[in-house]
Amino acid sequence: MSSPIxxxxxxxxxxxxxxxxxxFVLGVRxxxxxxxxxxxxxxxxxxxAVFHPGAFVGINPDGTVWIVAHRSEMxxxxxxxxxxxxxxxxxxxxxxxxxxxxxxxxxxxxxxxDGSHSVRSFYDVMRVxxxxxxxxxxxxxxxxxxxxxxxxxxELHTVVHRSTxxxxxxxxxxxxxxKLPVPAKEQLKLKPKSAWRYMGKGARSYDLEALVTGxxxxxxDARVEGMVYASVERPPVIxxxxxxxxxxxxxxxxxxxxxxxxxxxxPPPAFQPLGGIAVIADNTWAAFQGRKKLHxxxxxxxxxxxxxxxxxxxxxxxxxxxxxxxxxIGDADAAFAKGGEVHEADYYVPLxxxxxxxxxxxxxxxxxxxxxxxxxxQNPQAAQDIIAKELGIAKEDVICHVTLLGGGFGRxxxxxxxxxxxxxxxxxxRPVKVxxxxxxxxxxxxxxxxxxxxxxxxxxxxxxxxxxxxxxxFPPITSTFDVNAVYGDPAHLAQGWTDVPYDLANLxxxxxxxxxxxRIGWLRSVANIYHGFAVQCFTDELAIAAGRDRxxxxxxxxxxxxTIDFTGVDYPNYGASLQTYPWExxxxxxxxxxxxxxxxxxxRQHSKGSGVGIAVHRSxxxxxxxxxxxxxxxxxxxxxxxxxxxxxxxxxxxxxATRAQFEGxxxxxxxxxxxxxxxxxxxxxxxxxxxxxxxxxxxxxxLQTNVYIVDSDAPPAGVGEPGVPPFVAAFCNAVFAATGKxxxxxxxxxxxxx
Amino acid sequence: MIQLKVNGAxxxxxxxxxxxxxxxLRDVLGLTGSxxxxxxxxxxxxxxxxxxxxxxxxVTAMSDAAGKEITTVEGLxxxxxxxxxxxxxxxxxPQCGYCQVGQIMQAVALLNANKKPTDQxxxxxxxxxxxxxxxxxxxxxxxxxxxxxxx
Numbered sequence: 001m002s003s004p005i006x007x008x009x010x011x012x013x014x015x016x017x018x019x020x021x022x023x024f025v026l027g028v029r030x031x032x033x034x035x036x037x038x039x040x041x042x043x044x045x046x047x048x049a050v051f052h053p054g055a056f057v058g059i060n061p062d063g064t065v066w067i068v069a070h071r072s073e074m075x076x077x078x079x080x081x082x083x084x085x086x087x088x089x090x091x092x093x094x095x096x097x098x099x100x101x102x103x104x105x106x107x108x109x110x111x112x113x114d115g116s117h118s119v120r121s122f123y124d125v126m127r128v129x130x131x132x133x134x135x136x137x138x139x140x141x142x143x144x145x146x147x148x149x150x151x152x153x154x155e156l157h158t159v160v161h162r163s164t165x166x167x168x169x170x171x172x173x174x175x176x177x178x179k180l181p182v183p184a185k186e187q188l189k190l191k192p193k194s195a196w197r198y199m200g201k202g203a204r205s206y207d208l209e210a211l212v213t214g215x216x217x218x219x220x221d222a223r224v225e226g227m228v229y230a231s232v233e234r235p236p237v238i239x240x241x242x243x244x245x246x247x248x249x250x251x252x253x254x255x256x257x258x259x260x261x262x263x264x265x266x267p268p269p270a271f272q273p274l275g276g277i278a279v280i281a282d283n284t285w286a287a288f289q290g291r292k293k294l295h296x297x298x299x300x301x302x303x304x305x306x307x308x309x310x311x312x313x314x315x316x317x318x319x320x321x322x323x324x325x326x327x328x329i330g331d332a333d334a335a336f337a338k339g340g341e342v343h344e345a346d347y348y349v350p351l352x353x354x355x356x357x358x359x360x361x362x363x364x365x366x367x368x369x370x371x372x373x374x375x376x377x378q379n380p381q382a383a384q385d386i387i388a389k390e391l392g393i394a395k396e397d398v399i400c401h402v403t404l405l406g407g408g409f410g411r412x413x414x415x416x417x418x419x420x421x422x423x424x425x426x427x428x429x430r431p432v433k434v435x436x437x438x439x440x441x442x443x444x445x446x447x448x449x450x451x452x453x454x455x456x457x458x459x460x461x462x463x464x465x466x467x468x469x470x471x472x473x474f475p476p477i478t479s480t481f482d483v484n485a486v487y488g489d490p491a492h493l494a495q496g497w498t499d500v501p502y503d504l505a506n507l508x509x510x511x512x513x514x515x516x517x518x519r520i521g522w523l524r525s526v527a528n529i530y531h532g533f534a535v536q537c538f539t540d541e542l543a544i545a546a547g548r549d550r551x552x553x554x555x556x557x558x559x560x561x562x563t564i565d566f567t568g569v570d571y572p573n574y575g576a577s578l579q580t581y582p583w584e585x586x587x588x589x590x591x592x593x594x595x596x597x598x599x600x601x602x603x604r605q606h607s608k609g610s611g612v613g614i615a616v617h618r619s620x621x622x623x624x625x626x627x628x629x630x631x632x633x634x635x636x637x638x639x640x641x642x643x644x645x646x647x648x649x650x651x652x653x654x655x656x657a658t659r660a661q662f663e664g665x666x667x668x669x670x671x672x673x674x675x676x677x678x679x680x681x682x683x684x685x686x687x688x689x690x691x692x693x694x695x696x697x698x699x700x701x702x703l704q705t706n707v708y709i710v711d712s713d714a715p716p717a718g719v720g721e722p723g724v725p726p727f728v729a730a731f732c733n734a735v736f737a738a739t740g741k742x743x744x745x746x747x748x749x750x751x752x753x754x
Numbered sequence: 755m756i757q758l759k760v761n762g763a764x765x766x767x768x769x770x771x772x773x774x775x776x777x778x779l780r781d782v783l784g785l786t787g788s789x790x791x792x793x794x795x796x797x798x799x800x801x802x803x804x805x806x807x808x809x810x811x812x813v814t815a816m817s818d819a820a821g822k823e824i825t826t827v828e829g830l831x832x833x834x835x836x837x838x839x840x841x842x843x844x845x846x847x848p849q850c851g852y853c854q855v856g857q858i859m860q861a862v863a864l865l866n867a868n869k870k871p872t873d874q875x876x877x878x879x880x881x882x883x884x885x886x887x888x889x890x891x892x893x894x895x896x897x898x899x900x901x902x903x904x905x
Binding site: 209220221437667697 | 827882
């Protein structure tokens with residue numbers, strides 16, 4: 001659950017006296033210079049409203065309801081969906097709601113918008129926030145009318161007492177409600193599902209019109225008076241350092257003001273700036289041009305030995321030897337010794353880059369020992385932390401405003417780029433906007449781990465596995481924070497590896513060591529990408545070897561509906577309790593059966609060169625089954641005419657946004673299968689822009705993705721990421737069905753497909 | 755001095771003629787609707803109209819924009835929303851939205867030239883515009899909806 005929320009009820013004073021400077025207002029092209037008052041302003045419109053019973057809600061006498069969005073908006077519609085929960089419990093008129101974006105502030109609880117858990121972690125918090133305000137408005141009306149509050153109810157922004165036919169709008173009641181004590185959570189009565197106005201029906205993005213008119217403000221668009229622009233030449237190999245540099249030619253470029261060295265980081269890298277030489281200029285272009293004219297001599301350091309081709313072979317060799325056992329059932333070795341038809345396969349997924357459409361960018365102003373930053377960040381509190389650490393100031397002296405994000409996918413949870421802006425602003429003495437080029441974005445990412453998976457199974461006479469062994473080897477994300485980390489940590493092994501849901505008598509799951517030579521980080525679906533790919537494609541191989549229908553075979557392996565027993569397994573379950581969010585194979589069966597039906601599995605004819613594939617996967621507590629149809633021509637060009645995907649994410653607050661996430665996940669998965677590959681030579685990344693790190697374009701994407709949401713009363717789970725893993729595997733399984741070629745190494749260009 | 759028209763207004767520019775139009779629009783004029791995505795004309799986020807043609811402003815030098823009429827999203831429609839923008843709202847296309855202005859400018863140019871594009875014509879015309887969130891099927895639907903409106 002979330003961290004405690006500071007109760008700021010009825011706080012009527014202003015800190016610093018600058019009106020609502022903490023608010024991020026769309027359409028404002030220049031932010032005011034916020035430090036002029038000497039104190040960092042943190043108040044939101046909600047805080048400053050006449051009635052503000054908590055951190056998330058404020059109501060003014062004109063009836064305007066301010067709701068604070070504390071999670072970052074990168075395209076999931078979360079900035080709308082969580083406020084929608086507040087508005088529902090408040091019984092507010094959505095048209096009279098204004099949403100404002102929170103700064104990084106621990107009073108809101110966790111703000112790292114990552115891991116597909118915003119709704120899961122804050123659904124209750126938002127309901128309570130709305131219900132608290134509603135409770136107090138009802139109390140205020142009841143006192144005004146001298147009637148029992150139990151006889152009052154609400155009706156869209158209005159409190160009503162039916163027997164006396166009295167009504168009062170929320171705005172009218174704001175002042176008197178503000179004088180009442182804030183009720184304890186136990187006093188609140190949450191709305192029954194039948195009375196929900198918005199939840200389960202959903203709403204479009206609050207920002208929709210701003211998004212199509214160019215008025216939406218992303219990090220790239222943030223400006224303050226007096227700011228300068230920076231572009232940084234970073235060490236091409238992680239851990240490298242500047243030996244010497246010559247900036248004479250750079251300084252000759254019109255608009256270039258100066259160059260500034262940034263210190264190399266002290267390992268582990270975590271969220272520290274990578275170091276290098278920054279060019280400071282009057283506009284973005286001049287900074288880019290000046291940078292091209294720098295002459296730098298590098299000390300590349302220890303990672304210069306890294307070559308991704310050799311590294312792939314090392315991972316594979318490690319996976320062919322006994323590794324650390326992370327889950328075991330029965331005795332797989334003994335079962336293998338008894339014979340049967342043995343199948344083995346190696347699967348491989350390379351490093352993957354995020355490539356958000358908005359390259360990394362951040363604006364920061366250091367003044368009087370304090371920092372104000374504006375950034376498209378998924379994690380403003382982590383930005384506060386790293387800025388404070390880099391500059392040796394207190395976290396409380398750092399304000400981090402969150403702009404809209406032009407994509408995130410996990411990259412913008414790591415605020416190294418925000419820290420760069422703050423470090424440079426201190427050195428320049430002005431607000432500095434650091435703009436990463438696309439090349440920077442591709443070459444200095446926190447990559448999704450490269451992974452090799454060894455799979456082995458013995459099939460009995462009925463075609464079912466009598467023994468199953470799987471080993472994965474990948475440099476772990478923990479290596480970014482701990483130089484000695486080489487094994488997968490339980491949280492990432494839990495992503496589709498230790499939780500293989502099959503009902504098998506003999507199952508052994510292992511993980512081997514790998515040392516990282518680049519920064520490894522989270523990317524949409526994370527370890528589920530490579531784990532799901534290996535498990536679900538290997539299952540497909542076995543089904544075909546057994547001569548079985550692939551859906552029937554999957555259902556056989558999943559077995560009867562049951563709750564998976566993780567006794568003796570370190571299984572963090574995405575940070576959720578196994579009591580509230582058990583691993584239920586019945587729900588996986590249900591989505592599998594539903595997708596077979598919806599896609600017309602087994603009923604449709606497929607011509608030569610076309611075929612369908614299926615894959616199922618649970619990630620971020622959501623159960624998904626996906627069927628992909630492909631057409632492959634004689635040249636190996638692959639098209640995706642249709643995708644059907646069924647998800648059970650428990651309660652879904654915003655179905656429209658959820659469908660969009662699964663449509664997008666299919667395209668994200670298509671990029672991974674078609675062309676996702678980062679390689680390195682002598683420690684430096686070989687790719688640089690969309691010509692050598694292509695992502696799916698309109699013709700590469702599925703023509704039609706049909707998304708079906710299981711109607712469920714289970715607690716809410718995640719929707720941003722879970723669509724990717726089953727799509728990747730189902731796509732590859734479809735390619736096999738169409739061509740007879742088994743994709744085991746991604747991207748599938750290795751087999752000549754495009 | 756380079757003379758050009760931006761959204762109907764006459765402008766003069768005395769700076770470096772190699773400056774890409776994108777940075778003139780964004781950093782000099784403060785018109786930030788057109789986005790920086792790749793800097794080499796591969797993603798389409800910076801798409802504007804130059805004399806009515808969809809063009810990548812990140813690879814158009816100011817010297818090449820001289821004497822031309824530039825339309826950005828800010829000048830696309832004087833009153834309210836363009837039918838393509840309305841269709842984008844109707845179909846609920848955007849996710850993060852960063853690429854969508856470029857997509858819209860490209861789609862407007864397509865529909866100005868071809869009132870009723872087929873799926874293949876849409877795919878061909880929109881192939882230069884990347885959406886990493888993956889809103890392509892909605893983009894296709896919105897272009898078809900707008901084609902109906904504009905016909």
